[in-house]
Amino acid sequence: MAFEFGSVSRRTFLASSAIALGSTAIRAQAFAAEPKKTVGFALVGIGKLSMEQLLPAFAKCEYARPVALVSGHPEKAKEQAAKYGIDPKNIYNYENYDTIKDNPAIDVVYIVLPNGMHAEYTIRGAQAGKHVLCEKPMANTPAECAAMIDACEKAARKLMIAYRLQYEPVTQKAIELARSPEAVGVIKQVTAEGGFNIGDPTQWRLNRKLAGGGSMMDIGIYALQAARYLSGEEPVEVTAISYSTPNDPRFKEVEETVAFDLKFKSGAIGSCVSSYGYGCNRFRVYGTKGQIQSEPYLSYQGNRLWQGNDREGNGLEITPGNHFALEMDHMAQCVLDDKTPKTPGAEGLQDVKIITAIYEAARRGAAVKIV
């Protein structure tokens, strides 16, 4: 691991010195002076998310730090490396990517590529001996997801899917309230919507091979996640209706909108929408005792949460955090402490499995069981 120091022996040293001195104050000071163990991340893909969110977020991380970039654009990579203090020797491209195995500074590869490339670069990363943090959706198909899980298991590397909301305080508070018998009671329904009006028709998100699908893969997955983590359950059946505006150049290959309903094991219902045609960004949980609601819930910042069916003011006071910093730090801590990430490969596979069933339900005009 890319520790700043040979820290185990250093910690032992400092600890014993403190004990020898018999002074709690001096001991605390000694620990404070000890640099934190950190974990080196290589960003694989330096598109908009990497440049606008991830690279700046490292400044707020306690355990994760950027040490390498993997990109098809050497000039852009050099520029970003310079900006974030990354050694230019640690810039890789997609051809020499596998040689990261020889670079001990890299502990984790964070796959920020188009969905259709997640499987390949996760598997190659694991085979190079690196832990993998992979953007959502995990991959285009359940089979790809299974292969990713398999490769990481075989390499004894950790695999985490980058569901940033599960690591930030507003979502965590929502989940806490949703589990509360006093606040919500028995959950009867979760409605969740995710959508935005997508721009440039030539972007990879609108290319079936690269994106695996349309709005459902990219933004509807947030609604699906919300329905799952808020209900605390898995759906057993889905129905769906899909729609794309005819002759809209954006939707030649992938769908615009999907309305999907989930039937959970307990009978609770998820009523969800996904769209690339218009903005929607809210959820509500209906329970026998009460409700919680959020709008927006999936933005990078400014998410709001209310308890009850009224929306007074800005909602609950929750100290926000940088979603990406929290998520990357979680991965780093899992590596440091040898723990399984809260959103492992199985979590990503489950979503891709359900999304596949949603697409099938829309295509066949039939309810599809999730097995």
Place this chain on the structure above:
Amino acid sequence: MAFEFGSVSRRTFLASSAIALGSTAIRAQAFAAEPKKTVGFALVGIGKLSMEQLLPAFAKCEYARPVALVSGHPEKAKEQAAKYGIDPKNIYNYENYDTIKDNPAIDVVYIVLPNGMHAEYTIRGAQAGKHVLCEKPMANTPAECAAMIDACEKAARKLMIAYRLQYEPVTQKAIELARSPEAVGVIKQVTAEGGFNIGDPTQWRLNRKLAGGGSMMDIGIYALQAARYLSGEEPVEVTAISYSTPNDPRFKEVEETVAFDLKFKSGAIGSCVSSYGYGCNRFRVYGTKGQIQSEPYLSYQGNRLWQGNDREGNGLEITPGNHFALEMDHMAQCVLDDKTPKTPGAEGLQDVKIITAIYEAARRGAAVKIV
């Protein structure tokens, strides 16, 4: 018609007197003195809705007034008649109901019976020569609805379904905004929910024969209506998931919750929920230019409407009106002016047709086309 006076000749008389006198002031005074033409209503069924809403609402009507009651409970009927100045001679029961044909005071019968009795009492009312205002849902099946329309056509009597929201200002403003290219643009989605936590397990609404179904017939129909009148379109296809809590004595015969999605002709989507398990009472319209939202939207009063995706304060300032008074006055005016009601039998039939398809979709686990 149950006019207070032989008003046509009276109006002619007053008008010509005024002209003869050559004084606008006197003429206005003369018109003011002329009693309004009114239309006599017989309430058929005096349950909670009649007693708590309809009978009090007549006081706010300009054209409709209560002249008769039809009930199986003579004492209750006498009491209510006394309270609202209804001639006790105009109290009927379900056996002698057809003799209303001999009572010229009754112009309209307002059917406020359990759903399963709507068809019979509408048809008998029309055959007795009366116009019919019938509560929603129109009937238990499309076939019953068709028979009702047929009977009213044959008798040359008007038939209106009591969709009160279509007559009140908040809904009307919502529809106006939904049609506005500036406010909403092209509608992409309507979400609409209707639900409440139903009480007494022995009530007729939970009896399949009397209610025709569960929440969908009674409260989900509001969500369906909203999706239809806000989109301004008819669905071509529906999917649905239905759920009833096992061993809940309320849901032995009818369903608790239905999540249903509508695909409209234009491709716009309706994402809707109906429940007898928990309260939900909101809609939102998503368009290419903007949004409108309402919560509550189906209450008897206090409904609120916002333009945009934020909810600042209490929403748009709209002068409210008594839904039932407005609805009954509309029926009365249609009778007076010989016009077709805005929500005729065809409107009721369309909802029952779609609800039947929703039930079929839930039962079969299949998308069902609306033909």
